[in-house]
Ligand SMILES: Nc1ncnc2c1ncn2[C@@H]1O[C@H](COP(=O)(O)OP(=O)(O)OP(=O)(O)O)[C@@H](O)[C@H]1O
């Protein structure tokens with residue numbers, strides 16, 4: 001369902017460049033329910049925003065189903081967002097309109113995508129346990145209830161892929177368990193592929209697989225594996241631990257310090273292109289000396 005290789009995202013603000021993703025690799029199988037964990041600032045939301053078509057990658061490969069998100073046009077991206085993904089934001093105020101009722105909130109994205117279906121909107125709210133709250137305005141609902149409305153909204157377009165950024169971040173354990181149970185049901189009964197970003201390791205027991213993004217974002221590390229997936233993938237998915245470097249538009253790249261130190265490269269390196277590879281090494285004059 002998802003395949004990212006060497007994914008890079010650089011935010012540019014004024015003169016400062018923030019490398020939020022530095023060559024990230026991740027694959028998610030169709031029908032999987034998995035979690036991405038990592039410290040604050042490690043790039044979790046950045047990754048999710050790219051997968052959700054809300055932001056563009058800077059470099060690398062990123063495919064979701066049939067879509068190549070590096071190459072899609074703006075129009076295609078709009079189609080992608082409407083058809084393929086459901087998104088639950090870290091701050092759910094972005095999903096919700098406070099002065100509309102729960103039901104109206106779910107119906108709105110349906111109207112936008114031209115698939116208005118009141119019965120389905122009601123059904124979704126029943127799914128998340130809010131069948132008795134259809135007519136309540138959002139501001140009359142608790143935080144946990146609002147979060148469940150946000151889940152119902154994210155499903156309004158019948159997405160194949162559900163992306164949830166810290167969906168349980170601001171609710172108590174009981175509500176958090178309830179939300180995870182809803183995700184599991186969606187995953188099992190509707191076959192929705194689900195990616196949940198969290199910094200809560202306790203959620204690990206509730207998903208098929210957990211992947212950690214580390215601060216450098218150079219690689220992903222598998223904390224928990226889905227044994228079925230390992231078999232199905234023929235061992236292809238795990239143990240991907242290749243390191244990438246960022247190559248900017250003018251061709252500059254950053255070589256990890258450890259590599260340079262171990263070769264004794266300092267200030268100057270020799271570079272060779274053999275038609276296939278670029279070889280960077282200690283300058284010959286230094287080697288001989
Ligand atoms: N629009 C932006 N412009 C500039 N820098 C940004 C932007 N969005 C994120 N960043 C930076 O990119 C890095 C990754 O941010 P991101 O929001 O992806 O982290 P996160 O893992 O979701 O953190 P948290 O757990 O706190 O939500 C951070 O250093 C952040 O400051």
Ligand SMILES: [Mg+2]
Nearest residue numbers: 044045046090
């Ligand atoms: Mg975040």
